[in-house]
Amino acid sequence: MKKPDNHILVIFGASGDLTHRKLVPALADLHKQDLLPEKFAVLGLGRTPLTNEQFREKMSTGIQEFSSKKGDVPNGFLKRLYYYSFNTKEGAEYKGFKDYLLALDKEIGSGGNFIFYLATPPSMYPLIPRFLSEQGLSRDDKGFRRLIVEKPFGHDLASARQLNRELLNYFKEEQIYRIDHYLGKETVQNLLVTRFSNGIYEPLWNRNYIHHVEVTSTEDIGVGNRGGYYEESGALRDMVQNHLLLLTSLVAMEPPALINAESIRNEIVKVLQSLRPIPKEEVPRYVIRGQYIESEVKGQHVKGYRQEKGVDPKSRVETFVAMKFYIDNWRWAGVPFYIRTGKMLPTRVTEIVIHFQPTPHHLFADDPAIIRQQNQLVIRIQPDEGLLLKFGMKVPGAGFRVQDVNMDFHYSDLSDTYLPSAYERLLLDCMLGDPTLYSRGDAVEAAWNFIDPILQAWKEEPCIKVHGYPAGTWGPEEADELIEGDMTWRYPCKNLSDGNYCEL
Numbered sequence: 001m002k003k004p005d006n007h008i009l010v011i012f013g014a015s016g017d018l019t020h021r022k023l024v025p026a027l028a029d030l031h032k033q034d035l036l037p038e039k040f041a042v043l044g045l046g047r048t049p050l051t052n053e054q055f056r057e058k059m060s061t062g063i064q065e066f067s068s069k070k071g072d073v074p075n076g077f078l079k080r081l082y083y084y085s086f087n088t089k090e091g092a093e094y095k096g097f098k099d100y101l102l103a104l105d106k107e108i109g110s111g112g113n114f115i116f117y118l119a120t121p122p123s124m125y126p127l128i129p130r131f132l133s134e135q136g137l138s139r140d141d142k143g144f145r146r147l148i149v150e151k152p153f154g155h156d157l158a159s160a161r162q163l164n165r166e167l168l169n170y171f172k173e174e175q176i177y178r179i180d181h182y183l184g185k186e187t188v189q190n191l192l193v194t195r196f197s198n199g200i201y202e203p204l205w206n207r208n209y210i211h212h213v214e215v216t217s218t219e220d221i222g223v224g225n226r227g228g229y230y231e232e233s234g235a236l237r238d239m240v241q242n243h244l245l246l247l248t249s250l251v252a253m254e255p256p257a258l259i260n261a262e263s264i265r266n267e268i269v270k271v272l273q274s275l276r277p278i279p280k281e282e283v284p285r286y287v288i289r290g291q292y293i294e295s296e297v298k299g300q301h302v303k304g305y306r307q308e309k310g311v312d313p314k315s316r317v318e319t320f321v322a323m324k325f326y327i328d329n330w331r332w333a334g335v336p337f338y339i340r341t342g343k344m345l346p347t348r349v350t351e352i353v354i355h356f357q358p359t360p361h362h363l364f365a366d367d368p369a370i371i372r373q374q375n376q377l378v379i380r381i382q383p384d385e386g387l388l389l390k391f392g393m394k395v396p397g398a399g400f401r402v403q404d405v406n407m408d409f410h411y412s413d414l415s416d417t418y419l420p421s422a423y424e425r426l427l428l429d430c431m432l433g434d435p436t437l438y439s440r441g442d443a444v445e446a447a448w449n450f451i452d453p454i455l456q457a458w459k460e461e462p463c464i465k466v467h468g469y470p471a472g473t474w475g476p477e478e479a480d481e482l483i484e485g486d487m488t489w490r491y492p493c494k495n496l497s498d499g500n501y502c503e504l
C-alpha cells in the first residue's frame with residue numbers, strides 16, 4: 001500500500017475529547033500497521049500549557065482505552081507527538097506558532113507538508129484558517145497544505161454558506177476536507193460495493209421493485225455530558241442533516257462513472273438536490289420529533305433529557321426524529337424514504353432496510369387479506385456488521401405454508417479481517433490527498449437546504465408537538481403512523497438476524 005508523503009498533522013483543540021478518544025488512537029493504529037510516513041509528527045495545539053511529555057502521557061491513556069488494535073502503546077509513536085500552547089483566538093500569536101512549526105518541520109524533515117485539523121468549537125472554524133492564511137500557511141506551492149473541518153458544518157443553510165465562503169477566502173476547495181465520520185465506516189463504503197459490484201441488485205434498485213426504504217440510526221445512551229452542545233443542535237442537526245442524509249444518498253445515487261472523488265461526490269450531490277422539499281405547513285405530517293423522558297430501563301432509573309447536565313429544564317430540543325420524504329428523480333419517483341434517529345432508544349443500531357414490492361398476486365396466503373412480509377434486504381452498518389436478506393420458504397409438510405427465513409452474512413465471519421475505525425480511514429485518505437470520503441461544499445449546502453424549512457417550521461410554530469417518549473423505548477408512537485398501511489418500522493436487535501423487539 002502506498003504511504004503518504006512526509007508531513008506534520010497539526011491538531012487545533014488537542015486537549016479536547018475528540019483528539020484523545022478518536023484522532024490519536026486512530027493515528028496510533030495507523031502507526032501499528034506501518035501506514036504512516038517515515039518523517040511524520042503530530043503537533044497538538046491548545047491553550048492549556050502542557051509539555052510534550054505531559055501531552056504524550058495523556059494521549060497514551062486515550063490510546064490504551066480507545067484504539068482498535070489492542071496491545072502496548074508503541075513508544076515509537078508517542079515520540080512522534082508534540083505539543084505547543086498558545087491562544088488560537090489571537091491572530092498576533094500565530095507568528096510564534098508558525099516559527100515553532102517550521103522549526104519542527106526542519107528538525108524532522110517533513111518537507112513543508114502540513115495538515116491542519118480543526119477539532120475546536122465551531123466558532124473557531126472561520127478564524128483559524130484566516131490566521132493561518134495571514135502567516136502564509138495555506139499556500140501550497142512548496143508543499144501540501146490541507147484543512148480538515150469537523151462537524152457541525154454550519155447551523156443552518158445561511159451559516160453553512162457563509163462558512164464555505166469564508167474558508168474559500170483562505171483555502172481552495174481541493175484543500176478543504178469536511179468530515180462526516182459515517183463515510184469513514186467500512187460498512188458504509190460497502191454500500192457502494194454491494195450496489196455496484198453485484199449484478200443481482202442493480203436491476204431491482206428502483207421504483208419498479210422497491211416499495212420503500214428505511215434508514216435507522218439509534219443509540220441506547222443519552223446526551224451524557226454534551227447537554228450544552230445538544231441544546232444548540234438537537235437530533236435533526238446532529239444526525240439527520242449529515243449522517244442520515246449521507247446514508248440515503250449512497251442508497252439512492254446513480255452508479256458513478258468512476259471510483260474517484262469527483263464522480264462519487266457528483267452523484268451524492270445530485271441525490272441531495274433531488275430531495276423533495278417539505279413545505280413548512282406540511283412539516284407536522286412528515287416529521288415527528290420527540291424527547292426522552294425519565295423511566296426505568298432494565299430495573300434502573302434513567303434520567304429524562306430535561307434532567308441532563310447543561311439542559312434547560314423546559315427544553316423543547318428533539319432527541320428523536322422520524323421523517324418521511326421523497327426523492328424526485330426517475331429512479332425513485334413515488335418511493336417513500338423513512339428515516340429515524342434517536343437517543344435513549346432500546347439499542348444502538350444503524351441499518352438500511354430495502355423493502356421490495358410484494359408479489360402482485362398472493363398465491364399462498366390462506367387468507368388473502370393476510371399478506372406475507374415483503375422481501376427485505378437489511379444492510380447493517382453497526383453493530384454486527386453485515387447483510388441480511390429475508391424471503392419466504394415453504395414450511396415442510398402438507399399444503400403451502402410460507403415462512404420468512406433469513407440469509408445472512410456477518411463481517412465477523414471473516415475472522416482475520418480487521419475493520420479499521422472511521423477516523424483511521426479518513427485520516428489516512430486525507431494524508432494521501434484523496435477527498436472521496438469527505439463532503440464537498442455544495443453537498444453540505446444541499447443537505448441544509450432540505451433541512452432548513454423543518455427547522456424554520458419548528459421555530460415559528462411552537463405548537464408543533466415535541467412528543468415525550470420514555471427512555472428505553474422506540475420513540476413516540478406517532479412515528480409509526482408515518483409509515484403507510486399496516487406496515488411498521490423494523491425494530492432491530494443488536495444481532496442482525498434476530499427478530500423484532502428482542503432488546504425491550
Ligand code: BG6
Nearest residue numbers: 151181217219238239243350382
Ligand atoms: C456524532 C453525533 O456525529 O455521531 C453524536 O454528534 C452521535 O451525537 C455520534 O452519538 C454517533 O456516531 P457513531 O459512530 O457512534 O454511530
